[in-house]
Amino acid sequence: MNVLVVTCPDCFEELEISTSDWKEFQLGDILGCNSCGAELEVTSLEPPEFEPLGYSTECPKCGTLFPLSEADLENTRVTCPDCAFSFALEDN
Ligand SMILES: [Zn+2]
Ligand SMILES: [Zn+2]
Structure with a gap:
């Protein structure tokens, strides 16, 4: 196949x-x-x-790319699923 x-x-x-x-x-x-x-x-x-589909972002601390949910986009702060670093999303 x-x-x-x-x-x-x-x-x-x-x-x-x-x-x-x-x-x-x-x-x-x-x-x-x-x-x-x-x-x-x-x-x-x-x-x-x-x-x-949708948005993804890169963790500024460890460089992991991860997808953003609608909720993430609304509150503009996200937490990296890999290292748990919390950061503000840049303007998007
Ligand atoms: Zn990270
Ligand atoms: Zn993938």
């Missing part, structure tokens, strides 16, 4: 999708990264391209 390897734009992990599964995907479909849990929107089928 052929496998398509795509890179998660959020955590840069390589995700494997079987080509038979990929045929079922359409533009705008959402793929979940099984490494970081980010939701990725299919923006191109050939070649396969994705855009992270």
Whole structure:
């Protein structure tokens, strides 16, 4: 079976999708990264391209990239899931 390897734009992990599964995907479909849990929107089928859905940010202390929830965006302060460092989001 052929496998398509795509890179998660959020955590840069390589995700494997079987080509038979990929045929079922359409533009705008959402793929979940099984490494970081980010939701990725299919923006191109050939070649396969994705855009992270929503926002992510990078921890200024340890450099971990993690997705932001709606609630995070509202209160503008977030806590890094990796090192528990709390910081203010920059203007976005
Ligand atoms: Zn990921
Ligand atoms: Zn951190």
